[in-house]
Amino acid sequence: xxxxxxxxxxxxxxxxxxxxxxxxxxxxxxxxxxxxxxxxxxxxxxxxxxxxxxxxxxxxxxxxxxxxxxxxxxxxxxxxxxxxxxxxxxxxxxxxxxxxxxxxxxxxxxxxxxxxxxxxxxxxxxxxxxxxxxxxxxxxxxxxxxxxxxxxxxxxxxxxxxxxxxxxxxxxxxxxxxxxxxxxxxxxxxxxxxxxxxxxxxxxxxxxxxxxxxxxx
Ligand code: HEC
Numbered sequence: 312x313x314x315x316x317x318x319x320x321x322x323x324x325x326x327x328x329x330x331x332x333x334x335x336x337x338x339x340x341x342x343x344x345x346x347x348x349x350x351x352x353x354x355x356x357x358x359x360x361x362x363x364x365x366x367x368x369x370x371x372x373x374x375x376x377x378x379x380x381x382x383x384x385x386x387x388x389x390x391x392x393x394x395x396x397x398x399x400x401x402x403x404x405x406x407x408x409x410x411x412x413x414x415x416x417x418x419x420x421x422x423x424x425x426x427x428x429x430x431x432x433x434x435x436x437x438x439x440x441x442x443x444x445x446x447x448x449x450x451x452x453x454x455x456x457x458x459x460x461x462x463x464x465x466x467x468x469x470x471x472x473x474x475x476x477x478x479x480x481x482x483x484x485x486x487x488x489x490x491x492x493x494x495x496x497x498x499x500x501x502x503x504x505x506x507x508x509x510x511x512x513x514x515x516x517x518x519x520x521x522x523x524x525x526x527x528x
Contacts, residue, residue: 423515
């Protein structure tokens with residue numbers, strides 16, 4: 312056996328060793344992140360996450376990103392921690408209808424009339440005007456729900472079943488999020504986000520009456 316052959320064998324042995332060591336590293340990385348086992352401080356629930364984590368473990372840039380990526384998911388899992396435990400519980404989504412009612416004393420009906428333009432696409436408001444695609448809203452404040460006579464056959468079952476009158480507070484809840492307040496309503500309107508704008512629109516609705524309802528104290 313000459314030295315050339317010797318070095319060929321030595322090379323082959325070395326290559327085989329490298330292969331074994333190399334695949335051990337890869338296998339090690341994969342098994343280290345099997346489901347349920349913490350990887351970089353994170354417990355991984357699924358197999359797809361495992362593959363990603365194995366990659367992340369091999370890639371320092373990704374690993375550094377991991378906590379930032381996990382943060383929004385954490386926020387979503389624990390929504391709206393109460394800021395002030397002593398405050399009265401706000402409605403779902405953090406919307407406070409009572410705060411809107413409190414704004415009515417200083418709300419501007421004129422601004423509400425401008426804001427009502429998006430409602431006027433569907434709602435008539437003049438006294439005795441026929442209801443079209445939506446119930447006429449003349450006299451809506453404190454009117455029983457689903458009570459507009461010429462719209463009686465068209466109200467959704469959900470609206471008819473809701474019951475009670477359109478108090479300021481109920482109007483605020485409905486206008487903020489129609490489908491949140493009455494799931495199954497036919498009113499195809501997303502809602503108004505700004506509490507001050509809701510108050511203005513309600514202040515305008517209040518003027519649609521021979522004798523406007525008293526403002527809340
Ligand atoms: C796309 C058309 C549409 C728009 C825009 C719309 N509504 Fe309606 N609204 C309806 C329909 C339809 C109903 C009846 C819903 C039902 O029966 O479930 C309704 C019902 C109501 C009711 C209950 C009426 C009753 O007789 O009980 C109020 C109050 C109301 N809307 C106010 C508003 C206000 C204020 C706006 C604007 C911020 C608005 N709506 C925008 C279609 C609309």
